[in-house]
Amino acid sequence: xxxxxxxxxxxxxxxxxxxxxxxxxxxxxxxxxxxxxxxxxxxxxxxxxxxxxxxxxxxxxxxxxxxxxxxxxxxxxxxxxxxxxxxxxxxxxxxxxxxxxxxxxxxxxxxxxxxxxxxxxxxxxxxxxxxxxxxxxxxxxxxxxxxxxxxxxxxxxxxxxxxxxxxxxxxxxxxxxxxxxxxxxxxxxxxxxxxxxxxxxxxxxxxxxxxxxxxxxxxxxxxxxxxxxxxxxxxxxxxxxxxxxxxxxxxxxxxxxxxxxxxxxxxxxxxxxxxxxxxxxxxxxxxxxxxxxxxxxxxxxxxxxxxxxxxxxxxxxxxxxxxxxxxxxxxxxxxxxxxxxxxxxxxxxxxxxxxxxxxxxxxxxxxxxxxxxxxxxxxxxxxxxxxxxxxxxxxxxxxxxxxxxxxxxxxxxxxxxxxxxxxxxxxxxxxxxxxxxxxxxxxxxxxxxxxxxxxxxxxxxxxxxxxxxxxxxxxxxxxxxxxxxxxxxxxxxxxxxxxxxxxxxxxxxxxxxxxxxxxxxxxxxxxxxxxxxxxxxxxxxxxxxxxxxxxxxxxxxxxxxxxxxxxxxxxxxxxxxxxxxxxxxxxxxxxxxxxxxxxxxxxxxxxxxxxxxxxxxxxxxxxxxxxxxxxxxxxxx
Numbered sequence: 001x002x003x004x005x006x007x008x009x010x011x012x013x014x015x016x017x018x019x020x021x022x023x024x025x026x027x028x029x030x031x032x033x034x035x036x037x038x039x040x041x042x043x044x045x046x047x048x049x050x051x052x053x054x055x056x057x058x059x060x061x062x063x064x065x066x067x068x069x070x071x072x073x074x075x076x077x078x079x080x081x082x083x084x085x086x087x088x089x090x091x092x093x094x095x096x097x098x099x100x101x102x103x104x105x106x107x108x109x110x111x112x113x114x115x116x117x118x119x120x121x122x123x124x125x126x127x128x129x130x131x132x133x134x135x136x137x138x139x140x141x142x143x144x145x146x147x148x149x150x151x152x153x154x155x156x157x158x159x160x161x162x163x164x165x166x167x168x169x170x171x172x173x174x175x176x177x178x179x180x181x182x183x184x185x186x187x188x189x190x191x192x193x194x195x196x197x198x199x200x201x202x203x204x205x206x207x208x209x210x211x212x213x214x215x216x217x218x219x220x221x222x223x224x225x226x227x228x229x230x231x232x233x234x235x236x237x238x239x240x241x242x243x244x245x246x247x248x249x250x251x252x253x254x255x256x257x258x259x260x261x262x263x264x265x266x267x268x269x270x271x272x273x274x275x276x277x278x279x280x281x282x283x284x285x286x287x288x289x290x291x292x293x294x295x296x297x298x299x300x301x302x303x304x305x306x307x308x309x310x311x312x313x314x315x316x317x318x319x320x321x322x323x324x325x326x327x328x329x330x331x332x333x334x335x336x337x338x339x340x341x342x343x344x345x346x347x348x349x350x351x352x353x354x355x356x357x358x359x360x361x362x363x364x365x366x367x368x369x370x371x372x373x374x375x376x377x378x379x380x381x382x383x384x385x386x387x388x389x390x391x392x393x394x395x396x397x398x399x400x401x402x403x404x405x406x407x408x409x410x411x412x413x414x415x416x417x418x419x420x421x422x423x424x425x426x427x428x429x430x431x432x433x434x435x436x437x438x439x440x441x442x443x444x445x446x447x448x449x450x451x452x453x454x455x456x457x458x459x460x461x462x463x464x465x466x467x468x469x470x471x472x473x474x475x476x477x478x479x480x481x482x483x484x485x486x487x488x489x490x491x492x493x494x495x496x497x498x499x500x501x502x503x504x505x506x507x508x509x510x511x512x513x514x515x516x517x518x519x520x521x522x523x524x525x526x527x528x529x530x531x532x533x534x535x536x537x538x539x540x541x542x543x544x545x546x547x548x549x550x551x552x553x554x555x556x557x558x559x560x561x562x563x564x565x566x567x568x569x570x571x572x573x574x575x576x577x578x579x580x581x582x583x584x585x586x587x588x589x590x591x592x593x594x595x596x597x598x599x600x601x602x603x604x605x606x607x608x609x610x611x612x613x614x615x616x617x618x619x620x621x622x623x624x625x626x627x628x629x630x631x632x633x634x635x636x637x
Contacts, residue, residue: 014030370497
């Protein structure tokens, strides 16, 4: 079914116009007598809105007496319920009543049956509601009339953010009127608000979905076997595929694999005319397992909910969802970061353990997970890489927030984007909200030149971060990074209780960083990483990487110069140019290459600069392990 299409009502009549002889299990094109919502013209084979591709299993031959056969199932159920009600009260559950009440014929037949039921029968119907009717708009609505009647409707109201009341067509309104007349009493089942009850409710829904998928897959395989003259004695005990819906192609492959497996050991003798192939349960189980192993591939099966399955409540969450990076797509781990061992250990304790083992932090009030961590220090020291590695190691979704992702030209939409960031992070938790250069977004609010919209965005960010409605046990962490922590607003600093300075590396740490950068490079025997680390005093991690890149270009530059000389010499001697060099001709990196690069690439930060002094002072006052000692003002200025 495509978007906008709806399955025809039960009992709709039509004519098969398109068939595919090459694939008998595929769908066929049917031209229906009545218009079909979202129907097509079958490539010019019928009128527009009358055609639809249908599965063969959902069609039955329009022969004499088909109406009686269709009515027979209802008659048997109602007669049985009437007889049983004379002994004990009976509750009759009609599932998916919207499929029954779609056309006038089935509606009037069901209406007559309901009116003639004895007093001992209570009828409950279920409807999966696809439009998002809110409770606020239902005041005084006929959908919420509660009168004492024998029939009631149980409505599973799953909210769909894309539903719009104005998009209802005439067929949907007609069906709604039929359901309202048959079942005047309505009970809407909403999701529980309590976290514990909501978790249990989701588990029950997941279990019901698995049962429905397993039942549907069982019927598909059973129908396929019957249609092709085969059967399986242990079909019900073997078929238990509940993690996905099997397509017709999947069922075809499963039976094919099972048949091939069985024919290896038990070849079929010359069968009779009416002989049926009997598949063993072991063979069918082999076919299911083989298909599952082929489709899953070498990757591990993810136990977390896919981001595609996240239900967004509004357009702001919908726009932010593509920017979320799953942990397996970040590609940065702690092994990719040389040095910073103290910072890694602190992040392991503060971030990764609460996200990975929340049960250890559920006791008492002092074990609540940390909601905010600030990484500050000079540029190029690896703050952003640390944030990515934290999300990867903790298995958390990564949301990178910047002004471009939450700012809007419309006044007031910036606050809605900020709110959507935290609501989306809560849905896909565990998650890490990373704000790089946080001083630009959450700087001091006393700036007289600041726009009113920017101040409102800051207030909204802090309210959703740690306000009245925030939940203490929510596995959402705000990880901020900045080069200027002294420009942050005091309220932001308060919400970042752990403040870690990522300083310039010393000589031993520079050696570790160089070993990580040069781990996959071809180095000559004279390369001494310890000597190179001592040579690069004051270099940041980014400076060291730029130094190594510059050194790696020197052998390539030598090859290009040699090729140019050989080409010039060949032209002078009037002979063909020599072949170009390949990657195997590039020599190993020598220590002289790094010395030459050291003359070109210098440290980007001075340890005696004003910014570095301010960072050290701020770390002493507010950072981890600071002295907290304020220098008193001298009497002599």
